[in-house]
Amino acid sequence: MKKYLSFxxxxxxxxxxxxxxxxxxxxxxxxxxxxxxxxxQAFYKVVTSDNxxxxxxxxxxxxxxxxxxxxxxxxxxxxxxMIENGNISYELCKPTNIYWMWFFKTLANKVSGGxxxxxxxxIVAPFLPYGLSLQAPAGILxxxxxxxxxxxxxxxxxxxLNVFYISIFYTMTSxxxxxxxxxxxxxxxxxxxxxxxxxxxxxxxxxxxxFSLAADLPFRIYSGSIGVVDAGIFIVMQIVWLAVLxxxxxxxTNRRLKKVVIQGG
Amino acid sequence: xxxxxxxxxGISKEFKISKREAGMKNAIKSFFRRKYKIIKALDNINFNIxxxxxxxxxxxxxxxxxxxxxxxxxxxxxxxxxxxxDGYIPWKQRKEYVKNIGVVFGQRSGLWWDVPPIDxxxxxxxxxxxxxxxxxxxxxxxxxxxxxxxxxxxxxxxxSLGQRMRCEIAAALLHNPKILFLDEPTIxxxxxxxxxxxxxxxxxxxxxxxxxxLTTHDMQDIEALTDRIILIGKGKILYDGxxxxxxxxxxxxxxxxxxxxxxxxxxxLKDAKVLEQTExxxxxxxxxxxxxxxxxxxxxxxxxxxxxLSIEEMSTDDVIAKLxxxxxx
Amino acid sequence: MKVYFKTILMLIKMQLEYRKAFIISVIxxxxxxxxxxLSVYFLFEEFNQIGDWNFFEVAFLFGMVYFCFxxxxxxxxxxxxxxxxxxxxxxxxxxxxxxxxxxxxxxxxFDFSKIGRIAQSVLVMIVxxxxxxxxxxxxxxxxxxxxxxxxxxxxxxxxxxxxxxxFWTVDGLEFMNILSEGGKKVAQYPIDIYAKWFRIFFxxxxxxxxVNYYPVLYLFGKDNNWFYGIVPTFAFIFLIPCLLxxxxxxxxxxxxxx
Numbered sequence: 001m002k003k004y005l006s007f008x009x010x011x012x013x014x015x016x017x018x019x020x021x022x023x024x025x026x027x028x029x030x031x032x033x034x035x036x037x038x039x040x041q042a043f044y045k046v047v048t049s050d051n052x053x054x055x056x057x058x059x060x061x062x063x064x065x066x067x068x069x070x071x072x073x074x075x076x077x078x079x080x081x082m083i084e085n086g087n088i089s090y091e092l093c094k095p096t097n098i099y100w101m102w103f104f105k106t107l108a109n110k111v112s113g114g115x116x117x118x119x120x121x122x123i124v125a126p127f128l129p130y131g132l133s134l135q136a137p138a139g140i141l142x143x144x145x146x147x148x149x150x151x152x153x154x155x156x157x158x159x160x161l162n163v164f165y166i167s168i169f170y171t172m173t174s175x176x177x178x179x180x181x182x183x184x185x186x187x188x189x190x191x192x193x194x195x196x197x198x199x200x201x202x203x204x205x206x207x208x209x210x211f212s213l214a215a216d217l218p219f220r221i222y223s224g225s226i227g228v229v230d231a232g233i234f235i236v237m238q239i240v241w242l243a244v245l246x247x248x249x250x251x252x253t254n255r256r257l258k259k260v261v262i263q264g265g
Numbered sequence: 266x267x268x269x270x271x272x273x274x275g276i277s278k279e280f281k282i283s284k285r286e287a288g289m290k291n292a293i294k295s296f297f298r299r300k301y302k303i304i305k306a307l308d309n310i311n312f313n314i315x316x317x318x319x320x321x322x323x324x325x326x327x328x329x330x331x332x333x334x335x336x337x338x339x340x341x342x343x344x345x346x347x348x349x350x351d352g353y354i355p356w357k358q359r360k361e362y363v364k365n366i367g368v369v370f371g372q373r374s375g376l377w378w379d380v381p382p383i384d385x386x387x388x389x390x391x392x393x394x395x396x397x398x399x400x401x402x403x404x405x406x407x408x409x410x411x412x413x414x415x416x417x418x419x420x421x422x423x424x425s426l427g428q429r430m431r432c433e434i435a436a437a438l439l440h441n442p443k444i445l446f447l448d449e450p451t452i453x454x455x456x457x458x459x460x461x462x463x464x465x466x467x468x469x470x471x472x473x474x475x476x477x478x479l480t481t482h483d484m485q486d487i488e489a490l491t492d493r494i495i496l497i498g499k500g501k502i503l504y505d506g507x508x509x510x511x512x513x514x515x516x517x518x519x520x521x522x523x524x525x526x527x528x529x530x531x532x533x534l535k536d537a538k539v540l541e542q543t544e545x546x547x548x549x550x551x552x553x554x555x556x557x558x559x560x561x562x563x564x565x566x567x568x569x570x571x572x573x574l575s576i577e578e579m580s581t582d583d584v585i586a587k588l589x590x591x592x593x594x
Numbered sequence: 595m596k597v598y599f600k601t602i603l604m605l606i607k608m609q610l611e612y613r614k615a616f617i618i619s620v621i622x623x624x625x626x627x628x629x630x631x632l633s634v635y636f637l638f639e640e641f642n643q644i645g646d647w648n649f650f651e652v653a654f655l656f657g658m659v660y661f662c663f664x665x666x667x668x669x670x671x672x673x674x675x676x677x678x679x680x681x682x683x684x685x686x687x688x689x690x691x692x693x694x695x696x697x698x699x700x701x702x703x704f705d706f707s708k709i710g711r712i713a714q715s716v717l718v719m720i721v722x723x724x725x726x727x728x729x730x731x732x733x734x735x736x737x738x739x740x741x742x743x744x745x746x747x748x749x750x751x752x753x754x755x756x757x758x759x760x761f762w763t764v765d766g767l768e769f770m771n772i773l774s775e776g777g778k779k780v781a782q783y784p785i786d787i788y789a790k791w792f793r794i795f796f797x798x799x800x801x802x803x804x805v806n807y808y809p810v811l812y813l814f815g816k817d818n819n820w821f822y823g824i825v826p827t828f829a830f831i832f833l834i835p836c837l838l839x840x841x842x843x844x845x846x847x848x849x850x851x852x
Binding site for chain 3: 280281335338339340341342356359360361363364366368370373375377378379380384388391392393394420
Binding site for chain 3: 020025035041042043044046049179180184192197198202
């Protein structure tokens with residue numbers, strides 16, 4: 001536990017050094033959220049969505065912005081460059097399971113970096129004037145479910161990114177193709193348009209895929225735009241996806257590693 | 266005597282850098298309030314360089330070499346002092362002035378990476394507004410002296426470092442500058458490329474009377490190209506003069522390695538120090554001023570039966586290392 | 595100027611050397627913009643309108659802003675990525691060449707693959723124009739051209755500003771994205787939907803409103819005040835402070851060298 005605490009302290013220390021960058025990052029977060037809220041307010045003036053009410057949507061926007069760094073599909077830069085420049089072969093020599101090493105490294109970096117970024121919004125957003133502010137969770141039960149689904153969401157995102165690492169490890173092409181996948185993941189994760197506002201067909205499609213379960217679901221649960229029962233079902237789906245991706249991922253990496261050993265790299 | 270083309274008078278440069286102390290408390294403190302301290306990168310620098318001269322500008326890392334070069338190139342303003350180069354004050358009339366200089370940074374490329382050097386040259390022609398005729402003439406001249414014929418049509422990224430460096434020099438000389446700044450031109454080159462590059466530089470200097478300022482860590486560059494060195498340390502000029510003189514001053518001793526037939530007797534010499542001795546060999550340090558070599562060897566042969574003997578002179582690198590140590594830089 | 599185009603031509607040549615990577619990037623940039631368009635479409639499926647603007651009217655704004663942004667990104671990318679130029683010390687080289695530093699910085703990079711994004715946004719614009727009832731006249735055509743140029747000028751100014759800040763600090767550039775990326779997002783919708791303070795900022799300080807909202811009112815016949823047609827001209831005023839800051843930035847660079 002002490003190890004993690006000092007790791008976190010180091011991150012905080014680094015973040016504090018880049019003062020301008022920290023302030024700028026904060027500004028940007030607030031700007032994006034407020035701008036989106038203003039646009040949605042304009043839409044809701046004429047028609048209201050059946051799926052999600054305006055206050056619910058506003059809470060959704062704030063939370064998504066707050067936790068964006070954690071649940072966005074941006075890969076761990078260290079691992080990515082390691083695979084691209086071939087230094088990964090040194091990692092393969094170490095007696096650790098590379099799949100879980102990637103998994104926890106991504107998780108640790110995302111959580112420690114992203115958690116810092118979420119603090120300003122979580123402190124300020126609830127106290128903004130009505131109509132802009134982050135609302136309290138829909139209920140205690142919803143809040144608990146939100147925390148659970150957020151935890152699974154973070155793991156799920158790490159698992160999704162692991163699939164990405166494996167695929168560039170296999171194909172060795174990432175630069176151009178990744179931007180396409182990244183955009184698709186963001187879209188299916190509800191970053192361009194909240195999934196609640198998509199047409200029905202797309203909604204059901206998105207909720208079958210893991211991207212929205214990682215990047216959209218927790219915030220809908222918090223805002224109460226998904227019922228408690230449905231929330232439970234979706235959390236089960238999160239777990240199923242997490243299992244599928246991690247088990248599949250470990251099998252594939254192990255097979256690949258065997259090949260590396262047999263062929264001698 | 267040629268006239269001075271570069272006059273640097275009393276140049277000083279100060280930088281403000283933010284200070285940071287260790288610890289979480291200080292990190293948070295400095296988040297809100299930064300402390301700065303002033304460091305003197307250059308302190309009253311003076312030197313003159315004559316037209317056609319090659320000068321080696323040396324000093325350890327962080328001594329102020331690149332700061333000086335930047336000031337002379339006109340891209341950095343000094344805090345105080347004067348500098349006239351070929352009648353220009355570099356930082357005042359920069360756009361006009363830079364037509365007179367060429368710069369090669371050993372670690373950064375001035376060529377466009379994915380196209381052959383010839384395309385880069387062609388673009389530089391337009392950047393420097395070189396008339397077509399002059400360009401062609403100069404290109405031909407450089408192709409010959411730098412031996413570019415076979416390499417100028419190959420994409421830069423496929424060239425070896427040595428080949429690329431020759432192209433870099435050509436790129437810096439296309440507009441026919443009067444002064445060339447070479448910043449570590451031989452860094453990372455293999456021995457053969459280094460030799461040929463030095464030859465090329467020497468030749469261009471002799472043929473065109475180009476003034477060259479060379480910064481390097483490679484003393485062989487200096488030995489091959491120039492006799493004059495300017496040594497800078499901690500922002501001050503510590504020496505300006507010939508390399509020979511320094512060498513003479515510090516090359517005052519040599520190491521002698523002797524092998525001899527088995528003996529347990531300790532060697533004792535009046536004029537030399539025994540560094541170490543085993544039963545079959547020894548190494549001695551011999552000072553020039555202490556005595557005559559022949560006498561010492563004579564004495565040595567009386568004590569042991571010498572089977573082999575070799576003399577190690579100090580290399581220029583050793584000399585410079587010693588100089589740095591003595592000057593505490 | 596000749597130097598600029600010649601450099602760009604060379605950079606295009608360089609990119610075409612890597613054909614496969616280039617094609618993927620073009621497809622990628624087309625695809626990303628397509629998803630964004632789809633997102634706007636989804637919102638109108640759900641809500642039908644925003645204020646009294648329908649999908650095609652907003653699509654026109656969207657297409658136009660993306661077109662101008664992609665053009666700027668393509669031609670002025672060197673400025674957008676200027677932090678790298680300063681960090682790597684490449685700016686020293688720019689200074690030792692007898693050409694305008696801004697123009698040289700502009701052509702440090704050129705991303706030809708943005709052509710995919712341009713194609714997508716032009717497509718959106720065409721579809722939008724075909725579906726919005728515009729009574730075209732020569733004046734309106736001129737207005738259309740003027741607003742595009744004005745919008746590119748604003749993005750150019752923002753890029754210059756962003757680059758200029760690199761002379762002081764290379765961290766905190768995210769802040770400048772509020773102006774470029776944020777401006778792009780803001781200008782996708784008619785700015786009368788935003789709160790007043792927001793509107794004022796994006797009309798009088800970073801004048802996106804001047805290059806799309808007002809001229810479009812006139813173009814679509816929502817307001818027949820012809821003056822709205824020449825309003826984009828004022829957007830060029832924004833260039834002045836940005837260029838001044840750039841000049842100051844170079845002065846600062848000369849005295850610190852970093």
